[in-house]
Amino acid sequence: QYEKYGIEDMQYKIRDELIRRKNIDELIPTFEKPIDAYQQEVVAQVLFYIGDDKLHSIFKKFISGEKSKTMYFCLNFLAKRGDVQALKILNDNYFKYGVSSVQWADTVQWFGKYKYKPSIPNLINSLDAASLNLVGAAQYSLEQIFDGPHPKFKSISDMKNYFNKLYKEQH
Numbered sequence: 001q002y003e004k005y006g007i008e009d010m011q012y013k014i015r016d017e018l019i020r021r022k023n024i025d026e027l028i029p030t031f032e033k034p035i036d037a038y039q040q041e042v043v044a045q046v047l048f049y050i051g052d053d054k055l056h057s058i059f060k061k062f063i064s065g066e067k068s069k070t071m072y073f074c075l076n077f078l079a080k081r082g083d084v085q086a087l088k089i090l091n092d093n094y095f096k097y098g099v100s101s102v103q104w105a106d107t108v109q110w111f112g113k114y115k116y117k118p119s120i121p122n123l124i125n126s127l128d129a130a131s132l133n134l135v136g137a138a139q140y141s142l143e144q145i146f147d148g149p150h151p152k153f154k155s156i157s158d159m160k161n162y163f164n165k166l167y168k169e170q171h
Helices: 007-021 024-032 035-048 053-060 069-080 085-093 101-114 117-128 133-146 156-170
Strands: none
Touching: 007 035, 007 156, 024 035, 024 053, 035 053, 035 069, 053 069, 053 085, 069 133, 085 101, 085 117, 101 117, 101 133, 117 156, 133 156
């Protein structure tokens, strides 16, 4: 029955099944002592999507400035919960984790939710990104950091100029 699936399809099915089972007590030891970097990356992603608060201390002691997908999922888990150290590391390594722009847009919204002001230059630079998901997340975050109301923008250039002006007024 498995011949009809490609290897990538099987990987997603396994990941989704692990997420569905939510057995973090078995996954945590695998994350902490994986057989290889790929296993750790997949388990980190599964744990991220499970989202159990027990993982906070596990991911917190693991984080560093390393730019891997494993690190990304650990940092994003923490950033989603407002961890300032994670927000700082993600901002310092903005869009350097090899994840899709859709996934990175998920991260960008945490900068706004937690009003992480050091991210403002990166957010402004993202306003003319090729990915509309990233543009939207950057705009959302800037609008959260700079209390509104904000005007309707006629162009990306107008939006960038507007937020640059607000940023310069604060510095």
